[in-house]
Amino acid sequence: MIVLDALLQGVLMGLLFALVALGLTIIFGMMDIVNFAHGEFLMIGMYTAYWTSLLLHVDPLIALPASAIVGMLLGLASYYCLVKYLLRGPIIAQLFGTFGLMLFLRYLAQFLFGIDYRIVQKGLLVGKTLSIGLFRFDWTKLSAAILSLIAFLFVYTLLHRTKLGKALRATALNREAANYMGIKTERMNALAWMIGGGTVGIAGGLIVNFWYVYPTVGLLFVMIAFASVAMGGFGSIKGAFFAGILIGIIEMLFPMFGHLTGWDFFGPHFKFTVVYFAYFVIVVLRPQGLFGWKH
Amino acid sequence: MEALRDAFDFRDFSKPERVGFAIFTLFLLAFPWLGAGSFVKAVAIQFLLFSLFGMGWNTIGGYGGQVELGKAQYVGIGAYTVALTMVWWKIPFWVSMPVGILIAIGYSFIIGYPLFRLKGHYFAIATICTSLVLQDIFINWKLVGAAKGIELPIHEHPDFLYMQFKSDTYYFYFIMALFYVAIFYMNWFRKSKLGFQLRMIKEDEEAAESLGIDARWCKIKAYSIASAFVAVGGGFLAVYNLYVDPYSVMDLDLSIKIALMSMLGGAGSMWGPIIGSGFLVPLDRFLGSWLGAQKGLIGVDFMIYAALIMIVSAYQPRGIWGIIEQFRKRGR
Numbered sequence: 258m259i260v261l262d263a264l265l266q267g268v269l270m271g272l273l274f275a276l277v278a279l280g281l282t283i284i285f286g287m288m289d290i291v292n293f294a295h296g297e298f299l300m301i302g303m304y305t306a307y308w309t310s311l312l313l314h315v316d317p318l319i320a321l322p323a324s325a326i327v328g329m330l331l332g333l334a335s336y337y338c339l340v341k342y343l344l345r346g347p348i349i350a351q352l353f354g355t356f357g358l359m360l361f362l363r364y365l366a367q368f369l370f371g372i373d374y375r376i377v378q379k380g381l382l383v384g385k386t387l388s389i390g391l392f393r394f395d396w397t398k399l400s401a402a403i404l405s406l407i408a409f410l411f412v413y414t415l416l417h418r419t420k421l422g423k424a425l426r427a428t429a430l431n432r433e434a435a436n437y438m439g440i441k442t443e444r445m446n447a448l449a450w451m452i453g454g455g456t457v458g459i460a461g462g463l464i465v466n467f468w469y470v471y472p473t474v475g476l477l478f479v480m481i482a483f484a485s486v487a488m489g490g491f492g493s494i495k496g497a498f499f500a501g502i503l504i505g506i507i508e509m510l511f512p513m514f515g516h517l518t519g520w521d522f523f524g525p526h527f528k529f530t531v532v533y534f535a536y537f538v539i540v541v542l543r544p545q546g547l548f549g550w551k552h
Numbered sequence: 553m554e555a556l557r558d559a560f561d562f563r564d565f566s567k568p569e570r571v572g573f574a575i576f577t578l579f580l581l582a583f584p585w586l587g588a589g590s591f592v593k594a595v596a597i598q599f600l601l602f603s604l605f606g607m608g609w610n611t612i613g614g615y616g617g618q619v620e621l622g623k624a625q626y627v628g629i630g631a632y633t634v635a636l637t638m639v640w641w642k643i644p645f646w647v648s649m650p651v652g653i654l655i656a657i658g659y660s661f662i663i664g665y666p667l668f669r670l671k672g673h674y675f676a677i678a679t680i681c682t683s684l685v686l687q688d689i690f691i692n693w694k695l696v697g698a699a700k701g702i703e704l705p706i707h708e709h710p711d712f713l714y715m716q717f718k719s720d721t722y723y724f725y726f727i728m729a730l731f732y733v734a735i736f737y738m739n740w741f742r743k744s745k746l747g748f749q750l751r752m753i754k755e756d757e758e759a760a761e762s763l764g765i766d767a768r769w770c771k772i773k774a775y776s777i778a779s780a781f782v783a784v785g786g787g788f789l790a791v792y793n794l795y796v797d798p799y800s801v802m803d804l805d806l807s808i809k810i811a812l813m814s815m816l817g818g819a820g821s822m823w824g825p826i827i828g829s830g831f832l833v834p835l836d837r838f839l840g841s842w843l844g845a846q847k848g849l850i851g852v853d854f855m856i857y858a859a860l861i862m863i864v865s866a867y868q869p870r871g872i873w874g875i876i877e878q879f880r881k882r883g884r
Contacts, residue, residue, distance in 0.1 A: 264854040291673045334618060342866035348672055349619045350869035353815055357861030364851035476804070481592065482682065483677050491673070533681040535717040540674050 262392055263513045264506060269402040271505020276405040276460040277413060277478055278485040278497040280332075280415075280453030286492025287431045287449040288344060289498070293355040294335065296475025297362035298544060302328050302461020303470040304366060307375055312420055315378050318400065321462040328458020330449045338451035341443075351523060361476070366470040376467040403465035408459050415495060425449065429492065477529065484536035490545050503534055557605055559740035569823070580728055584721040592619055592719045597792070599725045599833045601785050605735045606814040606825025608781025613811055614776040614819035617754030619672070622679030623810045625686045626779040628802035629656045630786025632690070635702050635796040641718075644713040649787040656783035660776040663750070668771045679803060687802040701797025704790065715791040730784060738822060741777070748773055754820070784808070816864055818873025827872050 281295050290299075293494070309320035337359055343354040377393040385396045416422035427435040428445040436442050485504050489496020511531050561568055581594060588752050605623065613620045633652030637643040663682055670678055674851075693697045707716045717723060741747050749770045752760040790796050815829025839853040868874055 285673075289673070291677065300849055323556075339862055341867060346865065346869040348866040349613075349617075349815060349819065352621075352673070352676055354621055354862055354865035357858045357865060358813075361855055364854040367851040368855065394582060453809065480681075484681075487674070487677065526691065527688065530685050533685050533688075537678055537681045539684070540678055542861075552741035 260510070260513060260517075265392060265394075265508035266398075267509030268502055269398045269505070269510065269515055271411075271502030272402040272405045273460060273464060273501075274481055274485055275501025276463075277408055277457055278482040278489070278501050279494065280455075280457040281479075281482045281488065282486045282492055282494060282497040283318060283416075283449050284453045286445055286494075287425070288340075289354050290340065290344065290351050291355065291480065293352070294358040294475075295453070295457060296477070296479030297359050297366075298328055298331055298457045298475075299461040300366060300466070300470065300475040301331060301471065303465040303468075303474065304457035304461075305458070306462035306465045307377060307470055310377060317462065317466050318404075321404070323461030324458040325455045326458070326459070329455040329510075330408070332450040332452075332454020333447060334481075335445045335454075340450065341446075344446075355456060359479075361473050363475065370472070372470045372472060377468050380471075380473060388391065391508050395467060395501070397466040401482075405463055408456060409498060410447045412456060415452075416494065416551060421448075455550045477502055481529070481532055484532045486538050487540050492518060500536060507531060507535065522546075554746075555740055556870070558743050558746040558754060559736040562739065562803045565822075574736045576684045577732075584724055587627035590720060591837075593724060594836055596833075597727055598726055598837065599829055600724075600731045600790065602810070602829035602833050604727070604731055604734050604785045604815055605782055605795035606817070606829050607738050608778040609810050609814050610738070610778075610825050611750070612771065612778045614814055614824065614829040614861065615742065615754065616750040616771055617820070618668075618771060618775075619676040619811070620679050620775070620778070620809050621676050621679075621804075621811055622683035623778070623782050624802050624807040626656045626660065626782040627789065627806060628686065628690065628798065629659060629779075629797045630783030631772060631790040631801045632696060633783075633785075634787040634790040635704055636696060638704055638714065638790075639702055640842045645737060645787070645791055646713065649784065652787050653780045653783045656779045656786075660779035661772065664772040664775045668775070677824045680807070682806055683802065683804065687798050687804075690798040690802060697797070699798065701746045701800070704794045704796075706794060712833060714725070716794075727788055727792075730788065734781060743806060746770060751820075775797070812861065814867075816861070816871050821873045824871055825872045831872065836862075837873065 268335045277295070277299060280298070281292060284290060284292050286293075305324045306317045306320045309315065309323045310317040313320070339354060339358060343351045344352075366503050387399060388394055398440045414422075416425060424435070424440045425448060428442045432442050435445075464478075474489070481504060485500040486497055488500035488503065489498070508529065508531075511527070538546055560586070563571070565573075584593065588596070603628070609620060609623055612618050629648070630652040633655055634645060634648045637648040637651065638645070639668060667675065667678055667682070690696060696702065700797050710717045710722070715726065719826060749760065749765050752763070752765060753770060761767050786801060802813060813828035813832050814825040815828070817826065817830075818824030836853070836857065839856060843853045864871065870877075
C-alpha cells in the first residue's frame, strides 16, 4: 500500500521532471548544445510566479502565463545574445558559454532577491489535499502534474502535427538539407530556445507551489533533467517523458526501499545520488538512451 | 635521463617566452620578501595551487580535448587521504600524500575505464555525475566526518613532517616547488609519445585509431595523470587549510573553476593554465573582497566573472593565449 502510494507520488513528480527535461531535449536535438542554464531558467520561472502572485495578489496558478512568457523571452534573448555565437566555436566553448549564463542568472537572482528560501503561502490549492480511497494527494502537486501533462502534450502536438513542427524536426535531422528546402534554420534555432524557455518557465511556475525557491535551486533540477534526457536519449521527446516519470518513481521508491529494509544506505539523502548514478550507468551501457533516435 | 633532459629543455620556446618565464621565476622567488600582506600572499598561494590544478586538467582537457568537469573529486581524494591518515594514525604528510596520489590514480582507472566509452557532451555530464556521487557519499559518510568535515590536529611547533607552519611564506615556497615540478613534468609531457598521441586524438580520433593508437587507453592514461596532479593539490589544501569538508574540496564549482581557468588562459598550451589562473584567481579574490565589503552588492563579483566567461567562450574560445598568438602572427 505504502509502496503504491509512493509510486503514484513518484509519477506526479515525474511528470514535472519530464516537463523540465522537455526544453533541454528539444534544444539538444536541434543544435547539439547542452544548456547548463536550464535549471536557472526554471528558477527564474519560479521567481516570476512567486512575485506575480505576491504583488498582484493572484493565485500562483494564474501567474503561470507570466512565467511562460518570461521563460520564452529568456530563451530568445540567450539565443540571440549568446548561443548564436557559441555555435561557431568548439564544444568546450559551448559548454562553458551556457555555464557562464547559468552563473550569471544565478547570481543575478541572488543580487535581486537575496539568498532567502521563499515559498508560496497563500493560494487556492496550497495545503489542500484530495483523498481517493486510501490515497491522499496534495492538490498543488496533482494540478501541477496535470498541467504539465497538458503542456507536454501541447508541445508534442506542435512538433508532430503542425507544419512548424515539421520544419523544426527537419532542421534537427539535417540542417543543411532543411536550409536548401527554404527553411530558415536560424529562426528554427531561436524557436527551439523559445519553446525550451517557455516550457521550463511553466514548469517553474508549477513547481513553486510546493517547493522552496532560492537562487541555487536550479542545480538539482538541471542534474535531474540531464539524467532524464540521457536516459530517454538526447533529443528524444518521447524519451524525456518516460525517463522523467521513471526518475520520479526512482526518487520516491528509493527512500521507501530504505524505510522498508531499514538500511541506512537507502536513505532519502541518497535519492538524488542514485539518479546521477543511473545516468552514469545508462549512458555508459546504452549511450543512445532508451528511446534514442540521434546519436 | 632522456626524459629529464627533455623536461629541462625549453629551447623550442620563443625568446620572449623564455625571458618572460625567467623573470616570472625570479619574481616568484622574491615574492615573499616584497612586503606583501597576508591577503596578497594567500592570493598568490591560491594562484599557484590553481595553476597546478590547471596544468593537470590541461593534460586531458587541453592536449586530449576531452571536456572534463569532475576534477574536484580528486582534490577531495587527495585532501581526505592526507587529513584522515593524519587524524587516525598520525601518518606524516610525506607518506600520506603519495598514498593519496596512488588512490587517486587507482580510482581514476576504475572510473575512467567506463567513462571513456563516452564522447563530447555525454562525457562532460558523466564526469559531473561521478563527482556529485562521490560528494554525496562523503557528505553522508559519518566515518569521515560527514557534512561537517574533519579538522586536522594543530601542532604547537612548526613541523616539517606534517607540513605545519606558522607563516604563509613556507606554504608559498612549498606550493611553488610543486608548481615547478609540474611545469617540468608538463614540459616533458608535451614532447612525450603520449602527448603527441593525445593531440592527434584531439584533431581526429578516427584517423588516430587507424594509425594504431589506442585512443581510449591514451585518454585513460592522461586522465590518471591529471588526477594525480590534482590529488597533490588536494593534499596541499588539507595541510594548508587544516580543515577538509566535502563542500570546500569536492564541490562542482571547484571542478568548473579548474577547467575554466585553463580554458580562459588557453587550453592545450604550456602557459595557458598559468595565465588563466593568474588572471582569474586575483580577479575572483580582489573583486570578492572589494564588493563583499559593500552592502547589497553580494553576487556582483560572480556576475562579472560569469559575463567574462560568456564573452570569452563566444568570441575567443582559444583563450588569452590564443589572442597573444594571433597578435604574434600578425606582427610577423
